[in-house]
Amino acid sequence: MTRLTLALLLTLLAIAPVASVAGVGGTATPLAAGQGGDAPAATTERSGTVVTIQANNTTRRLDITAAGRSNYSTPGMDLASTVAVTGQRIDQGLRFEYLSVRVERAGSAARRRAIADAEVERLNQAISELRDREWAVLLAYGNGEISERELLHRLAVIHSSASTIGAAATQLEEDGADFNADDLRRRAGELQTPIRAQVSEALSGQADTPVRVHVRGSEAGLVLQALSESRFSRDYYREAIRFDNYEEGANTYSLNEFLDLLNSRYPYATTFDADLDETTDGTNVYVNSHDQGDIRLYNDGRTEAIYREYQSLRLSDLPRGGVETVTENGTTVSMQLTPNGGPAKLVATNALTGDAVPAEVYVDGELVGQTGGGGSIWILQPSDEYTVTVETPDGTVVLQRPASTTNATVAA
Structure with a gap:
């Protein structure tokens, strides 16, 4: 041998x-209120012990019912x-x-x-x-x-x-x-x-840019969010784990039943030619690529629920939601959301000339990045209500945001 x-x-x-970045720069084009209106309003459906929040044109996101802790971290x-x-x-x-x-x-x-x-x-x-x-x-x-x-x-x-x-x-x-x-x-x-x-x-010093992660967790589970930039793509990463959706024991849930569950809970990301397997420890696994990115889902055959979800979504392909604009101290700040609690794009421009304005951006007092030469930055949204503070050479602009809705499948 x-x-x-x-x-x-x-x-x-x-x-x-x-390669990874906390905020991804772009052009200084202000975000018009009519742009990206292709994300319909979410509707809530309740069935038995499961609450599902349905929005079109993107994937659902597994969420935790309540977060005891939430913060940014830059390891x-x-x-x-x-x-x-x-x-x-x-x-x-x-x-x-x-x-x-x-x-x-x-x-x-x-x-x-x-x-x-x-x-x-x-x-x-x-x-x-x-x-x-x-x-x-x-x-x-x-x-x-x-x-x-x-x-x-x-x-x-x-x-x-x-x-x-x-x-x-x-x-x-x-x-x-x-x-x-x-x-x-x-x-x-x-x-x-x-x-x-x-x-x-x-940790090993090989990252080209600082890595910033938003962490939200409780005794019921954990959600992590991060942004990344490579030569070919700007991506939004999200992973969610639900402790209460997992139990030890034999798997009594067939792959066909799992596929039916996926088709009802994750219709945007479910196709019948994806990788669908069962592991020896009783977990059903679904891996697929769709037109906005990739998804991995782990189903516990005992609870018949999704307990682990990993998603990688291209920023360029995410549908755009509404735009909020605030003008203060000669600076106009526009923030355009993506559905289901996804990242938001923030643009800072001179209120008179429309030129890009360099600025530091804070979320709830935590520095999350700078707009850079392009005047824009993508930020990770907390799920709870939060405050965005934009510090420019001419003064401060403040935006107040309500709690975001995650297109999730969660235990009621």
């Missing part, structure tokens, strides 16, 4: 860059987290070196099979323990035991650990271990998200 130690180590130690370099992640990857690489030697020296096919089976079992156990760690971290934040920064640091380490386990499963499969790594990769993927990848880059 060929020893793939070097290839494995390269796989485990490679970190793909993901920076963290040596301890970086050392922990790197150490895990090196340990896994050395383990494969050891396994490769054992397999080469095994005297029979049965012995080689036993070595591979033992490693698969170890990886399965590692994923189960990692998921328990993630759950404990999320609950610790919801209970007020750790800060937003600590939460994001720990989730980034868990993300990297899951990535390492998934890569190890793939390496076993490619080394001819005679096993299908799909289930292990699927379970590892549940702990990996674009936001956690962004934070991981920030």
Whole structure:
């Protein structure tokens, strides 16, 4: 058998860059009130114990019923987290070196099979323990035991650990271990998200721009939001987890029933040719791309509810909602919303000339970015009512925003 130690180590130690920004600049064109009126008003439907808020032209968003904590966080370099992640990857690489030697020296096919089976079992156990760690971290934040920064640091380490386990499963499969790594990769993927990848880059100092995340949580669950910019796309990332929608036990919910649920709760993002699978721990998984981005949904077969949702949406493709405009101290500030609690685009211009105005933008007193040369910035909206303060060279402009409506499927 060929020893793939070097290839494995390269796989485990490679970190793909993901550019990220808290606010994305644009042109200084003021937002007219008639622009982007393609997002109809939301309507609320109530059926049994489930409340669904339906709006057209975009995806629904899983939400938590109430948030005990809500804040922005900008994680920076963290040596301890970086050392922990790197150490895990090196340990896994050395383990494969050891396994490769054992397999080469095994005297029979049965012995080689036993070595591979033992490693698969170890990886399965590692994923189960990692998921328990993630759950404990999320609950610790919801209970007020750790800060937003600590939460994001720990989730980034868990993300990297899951990535390492998934890569190890793939390496076993490619080394001819005679096993299908799909289930292990699927379970590892549940702990990996674009936001956690962004934070991981920030911790290791590889992020091109500061990473800003809006965190909202309670004892019932967690919602994270972030913005990202690459050469090809400007994206809105959102992940939501509901503790109360998950229970331990056997899965009694079929994939066909799950698909029917998706078609009723997520009609915009549901097609019948998407990836639909069940994991060995009783979770149904749905992965799909649509004309505004990508979505991953995790359904618990015991509660028959969605307990985990990851979305990546392109800012350019999100429908636009209403525009609010305020003029103070010679500056006009316009803010255009996207539906269902999505990000909002803010533009600051000179009230007389229409030229772009450089400004610092604060949400509830927290600096979220600068408008830059283009005079615009995308901001992450809190769900509760909030205040936007725009500081310009000529003075301050203040906008008051009511609580936003999330197009969610939540327990009543």
